Amino acid sequence: MNIYDIAKEAGVSPATVSRVINGNKNVREETRRKVLEVIKENNYAPSSVARNLSIGESQNIAFIVPDVENPFFSKVLQGITDKASEFNYNVFMFGTKEDSEREHRILESLKAELIKGLIIIPVSEIDKETAFRLKNFEKAGIPVVLLDRDIKGSSFDGVFSEDIQGAFEAVECLINEGHRKIAIISGPDTSRPGHDRVEGYKMALTSHQIPINEDYIVNGKFLEEESYNAIKTLMELEDPPTAVFSSNNMTTLGCLRYLKENGMKLVEDISLVGFDDIKELEYTDINLTVVARPVYEMGKEVMELLERRFRYKQEGDKQKVVTRRNYVKTWLIKRGSEKYKKFQEGNINE
Amino acid sequence: MNIYDIAKEAGVSPATVSRVINGNKNVREETRRKVLEVIKENNYAPSSVARNLSIGESQNIAFIVPDVENPFFSKVLQGITDKASEFNYNVFMFGTKEDSEREHRILESLKAELIKGLIIIPVSEIDKETAFRLKNFEKAGIPVVLLDRDIKGSSFDGVFSEDIQGAFEAVECLINEGHRKIAIISGPDTSRPGHDRVEGYKMALTSHQIPINEDYIVNGKFLEEESYNAIKTLMELEDPPTAVFSSNNMTTLGCLRYLKENGMKLVEDISLVGFDDIKELEYTDINLTVVARPVYEMGKEVMELLERRFRYKQEGDKQKVVTRRNYVKTWLIKRGSEKYKKFQEGNINE
DNA sequence: CACTCGTTTGTAACCGCTTTCATATTATGA
DNA sequence: TCATAATATGAAAGCGGTTACAAACGAGTG
DSSP states (O other), rough: OOHHHHHHHHTOOHHHHHHHHHTOOOSSSHHHHHEEEEEETTTTTOHHHHHHHHTTOOOOOEESSSSSTTTHHHHHHHHHHHHHHHHOOEEEEOOOOOOOHHHHHHHHHTSSSOOOOOEOOOSSSOOOHHHHHHHHHHHHHHHHHEESSSOOTTTOOEEHHHHHHHHHHHHHHHHHHOOOOOEEEEOTTSSSSHHOOOOOOHHHHHHHHHOOOOOGGGEEETTTHHHHHHHHHHHHHSSSSSSSEOOSEEEEHHHHHHHHHTOOOBBTTBEEEEOOOOGGGSSSSSOOOEEEEEEEHHHHHHHHHHHHHHHHHHOOOOOOOOOEEEEEOOOOEEESOOHHHHTTTOOOOO | OOOOHHHHHTTHHHHHHHHHHTTSSSSOOHHHHHHHHHHHHHHHHOOOOHHHHHTTEEEEEEEEEEEETTTHHHHHHHHHHHHHHHOOOOOEEEETTTTTHHHHHEEEEEESOSEEEEEEEESTTOHHHHHHHHHHHHTTTTTEEESSSSTTTOOOOEEEEEEHHHHHHHHHHHHHHHHOOOOEEETTSSHHHHHHHHHHHHHHHTTTTTOOGGGEEEEEOOOOHHHHHHHHHHSSSOOOEEEEOOHHHHHHHHHHHHHHHOOBBBBBTBEEEESSOOOOGGGGGGOOOOEOOHHHHOOOOOHHHHHHHHHHTTTTSOOOOOOOEEOOOOEEEOOOOTHHHHHTTTTTTO
């Protein structure tokens, strides 16, 4: 059942059926009614593939994420799809598993796909090939928007968070509690969140005249297993830190596992502040202080930036649209895990 | 840049280019090389939209889930996409938010989409419209596979879990600990997991000669908020249960929130067994006993069932392919939350 | 060398929709 | 009532591939 069949049955031409479907006003009311009736009777839905081919455009948006399982991404996806459905866009998601190779392959296969736009959390901010491929999409008229992570030297739109400030507050909050030996479990410094959170960490220390101890900076790669090893390393130092800033949610889980396995208690044995909230912990004894972000809203915003590009393209790209990079604010949720045991015990003046 | 451009530049016909792209053997080696060279030079990728239109088929699979945020679904998605990528299928995901209306709209819009197959966790097992629409997909040659939830009276393939048995074991484990006053926070009984888990619960009680107390069966609709209210109701009974079987992961979170807010401790004040593991709890003091399922594998399996349908279709549907309904086994992970305080205190013989 | 036969290649129709352009129809005003 | 403008409709080409069919080519054979 195609548009010709409908046309025949309604006694009109396919062009007219097409007009009815697309809400063209130049159709007699009576004709329109007849056509709609036939469409309904036959339970007909026009092939979007044929339509896409014909108009050279689709309503499909690709979303490329490094890790499908991380709750950050599912939450952000929620925001994206909610916003997307307002505009009747479909979102396909692809997982790179933090593997640049896979990312390239996905981008390669996307070249064939006639997508309307592309949202990506790139694996690495310095990967030349990804940067190149993304640029090609833009050249081909397919807008690209970055999420959370950046691409060095690029001028794509993007939605990020104020990670430096967030990390700064996290660490400062530990300092205010009296901590001086504060470690960070960092992430890949080929990613903006990775190095920015370290930067915020260092800034906080420096601005409080605390010297930076390189032994207290251990890379957990934003992975649970690595982070487990990272905190282990920290705790086995001769002079272990009294507090740890865990710069990612997976990292935090790794830390918690280490603590549990070694019978260590938050505050009691170690203070901890995390980055990105972990909903499930709310219901447990782990009252974790974290830097939180408006994750869902970031998803909506990234979709809005994309939509803005579409609009400008349609309006004829009057002038070059200026790049927009939105930085959302983070906030600290204090739940107690930042507290310093020594201080609690009355030793207020250190 | 299309197939004609490539053809011209390579000095061959578009048909030949098409043959090269699709690996047709009837192409002289020299010609093939030349064409591939031109393709590479021009960084050309054939439009999959045009291809799909032409061959009347795509590599796209739709996956419809009720709740994008539930970790069960992200895990299962992982399994689906991992398997799908083996066959070079793309997966689009749609969220119904447990709303049948939305589900219908999604299915409606999918009619236009030329998809290869459909995986769905339907909102309700008794929704006539969804059932009807799904049947239409099958009639149109688009295989449908169910996941986790069922459609009453349908004969779609599906991957489910042995929920009755799982619930049975959960409750029996409580009974073995000495509990007699065991409640269940149930789910929507318009879904297979919803009523099956209740059934397993009842079976366990009955088989141990424990009478079923309807006051102890409260519906939490598999939602956190509702489940919070459900356990509240239970705890406010004159004769509250000593143990609760929480039949879903969101339900469990609702319970945990109630306990925390009311300063109640697991085992100490109440025993709890959940359905579906919650990874994050592993790192906390909440040593929750749960019924676990091979969630990731369920995702892979559902994709395999779909692929099987594709294969049979290609092989000409020799005979009617028999419906396959796979039930995966659950297992109990005992972590201690099933323990019965009274018994621990030495009161072994009740 | 003529004749088959199998391999390569090209032509053109088709997939189902959109859209331009020309034509038919209707409404408007003198 | 008729010229003219505005509106409604249809024919056909095009989007970028695939593929049936026919034609060209080259090798092997008598």
